[in-house]
Amino acid sequence: MNSKWWKQAVIYQIYPKSFQDSNGDGIGDLQGIISRLDYLKKLGADALWLSPVCCSPQDDNGYDISDYQDIDPMFGNLEDMDELIEKAGKQGIRIIMDLVLNHTSDEHPWFKEAKKSKDNPYHDYYVWKDGVAGVVPNGLRACFGGPAWEWVPELGQYYFHQFSVKQPDLNWENPKVRREIQDMILWWMEKGIGGFRLDVIDCVAKDPDRLITADGPKLHTYIQELSRETFQKGDLVTVGEAWSANPESALLYSNPDGRELSMVFQFEHICLDQKKGGEKWDLAPLPFPELKRVLSAWQEALFCKGWNSLFWNNHDLPRIVSRWGNDKEYRVESAKMFAILLHGMQGTPYIYQGEELGMTNVRYHIEDYRDIEILNLYRERTEAGYKKSDVMESIYTKGRDNARTPMQWNQGKEAGFTEGTPWIKVNPNYTKINAEAALADDTSIFYLYQKLIELRKTYDVFADGKYRLLLPEDPDIFAYTRTLEKTVLLVVCNFYSNKVLLPLPKEFDCEKKLLASSYTDEGLPNELRPYEARMYLIG
Ligand code: NOJ
Numbered sequence: 001m002n003s004k005w006w007k008q009a010v011i012y013q014i015y016p017k018s019f020q021d022s023n024g025d026g027i028g029d030l031q032g033i034i035s036r037l038d039y040l041k042k043l044g045a046d047a048l049w050l051s052p053v054c055c056s057p058q059d060d061n062g063y064d065i066s067d068y069q070d071i072d073p074m075f076g077n078l079e080d081m082d083e084l085i086e087k088a089g090k091q092g093i094r095i096i097m098d099l100v101l102n103h104t105s106d107e108h109p110w111f112k113e114a115k116k117s118k119d120n121p122y123h124d125y126y127v128w129k130d131g132v133a134g135v136v137p138n139g140l141r142a143c144f145g146g147p148a149w150e151w152v153p154e155l156g157q158y159y160f161h162q163f164s165v166k167q168p169d170l171n172w173e174n175p176k177v178r179r180e181i182q183d184m185i186l187w188w189m190e191k192g193i194g195g196f197r198l199d200v201i202d203c204v205a206k207d208p209d210r211l212i213t214a215d216g217p218k219l220h221t222y223i224q225e226l227s228r229e230t231f232q233k234g235d236l237v238t239v240g241e242a243w244s245a246n247p248e249s250a251l252l253y254s255n256p257d258g259r260e261l262s263m264v265f266q267f268e269h270i271c272l273d274q275k276k277g278g279e280k281w282d283l284a285p286l287p288f289p290e291l292k293r294v295l296s297a298w299q300e301a302l303f304c305k306g307w308n309s310l311f312w313n314n315h316d317l318p319r320i321v322s323r324w325g326n327d328k329e330y331r332v333e334s335a336k337m338f339a340i341l342l343h344g345m346q347g348t349p350y351i352y353q354g355e356e357l358g359m360t361n362v363r364y365h366i367e368d369y370r371d372i373e374i375l376n377l378y379r380e381r382t383e384a385g386y387k388k389s390d391v392m393e394s395i396y397t398k399g400r401d402n403a404r405t406p407m408q409w410n411q412g413k414e415a416g417f418t419e420g421t422p423w424i425k426v427n428p429n430y431t432k433i434n435a436e437a438a439l440a441d442d443t444s445i446f447y448l449y450q451k452l453i454e455l456r457k458t459y460d461v462f463a464d465g466k467y468r469l470l471l472p473e474d475p476d477i478f479a480y481t482r483t484l485e486k487t488v489l490l491v492v493c494n495f496y497s498n499k500v501l502l503p504l505p506k507e508f509d510c511e512k513k514l515l516a517s518s519y520t521d522e523g524l525p526n527e528l529r530p531y532e533a534r535m536y537l538i539g
Helices: 030-035 037-043 078-090 109-114 175-190 219-229 247-253 288-302 331-343 372-383 388-398 435-439 445-458 460-464
Strands: 011-014 047-050 067-071 094-099 128-130 149-152 157-160 195-198 237-241 263-265 348-352 466-470 477-484 487-494 513-517 533-538
Touching: 030 037, 030 078, 037 445, 047 195, 067 078, 067 175, 078 094, 094 237, 175 219, 219 247, 247 263, 247 288, 288 466, 288 477, 331 445, 331 487, 331 513, 331 533, 348 445, 372 388, 435 445, 445 460, 445 513, 460 477, 460 487
Parallel strands: 011 047, 011 348, 047 094, 094 195, 195 237, 237 263
Antiparallel strands: 128 157, 149 157, 466 477, 477 487, 487 533, 513 533
């Protein structure tokens, strides 16, 4: 049996701004989360990853931090945080903080100092380049549009920012920066934090002069230092967000020797439905055989040598049931299929708030979106002559606000999220899709997730079984086994809305126990109904 607690665990991601408001200001907060701990316990979550709650001007919804050691008043205060850690702890739930270490807010005191003069002690905390106004040092672009360089006339210098202009990149070459970060992490560890999610960690070792923004040569040295000085002093889970990760680098990040992190979020599967060479907004259909190939390659590459994170959703991604499932007539079946498909794999599964309810994407007017990325995209693409309807289609399909609409708790006012006016509109389907309805229906998506979480704790094959893809050429079915000694977990999923034959090899004509299904009845052995997924135990 795997010794690390997070190998049996399931982590639930909370986007605090949209989870539960407790004071009627329309913004979710820490007391709101505390009030929902029973719900999360009932689901079976072992840990809650909170998107950033530290002080922030909210240019990028908290991923622009102005004080790493205080809570933004909109979410509460440090006492609320202590209370959350304590009350969650009593329920056996750990709290995972989001560490944004690649950049700060431009309103962070370090940056305010850094901007004062070239010889200010904080100047070298950031990445600067001498230059002249209007001639950017190079062609690097920021993720949220525009150049990655911003001119500061008083200094005659540009600063580097990979995200918005209000998110200046920290200079990790500077040992003082790394030390400050370590001290801050140790401070949070003292508070009893159960782990950390490290925002765009592969970007920290940048070298903009050589056009390197991710996976720089010193990256693993820096992560090892960080881990040695902080994480290794506790029994933590650590997960790094790394868009550049591939199976080879993941073996470094998540090596069981524990020198770096527990695991990384990699995005190879997430990037499949975009045009080759384009951006995420350049939509393309999902190449299903590729999805099977990619997920299987990760399962195989990391077996015994690393550890996977398993996810379909997060606060930056559209809702999976709308993206690759069917959020109309087969919403429930397809949401369950995605759950079964993912939770049978090796790794630590992440559930993003509302995923357990089958929450869906939204189609709002542009004025109703809040995300800086969406708003910048809309402006840039419409100015560049794209058709408005095409831009909106990209936003409906991939926009981050799809994931950020308020959690749907009940059919009351604003879905039970707030007594006030929510900071972003509630998805109008809340009258039908909400937690109260899910809890009252023992066939709901919620209870399937609950069961999958339980199963992971009951059978070692979930954490330790060896993966094998079945029917690799099948155009509709994703099927695989996990094997641990004499125990075999068999997962078969119909990824589409047509009924299909299930041509399983003869060896599976044996006695099998049905552990989970996306339907309420057993169905026929040799056929899968639309989005039918079954998980069996053999032996
Ligand atoms: C990744 C985060 O998940 C995203 O929400 C944020 O905008 C960027 N990093 C910048 O911090």
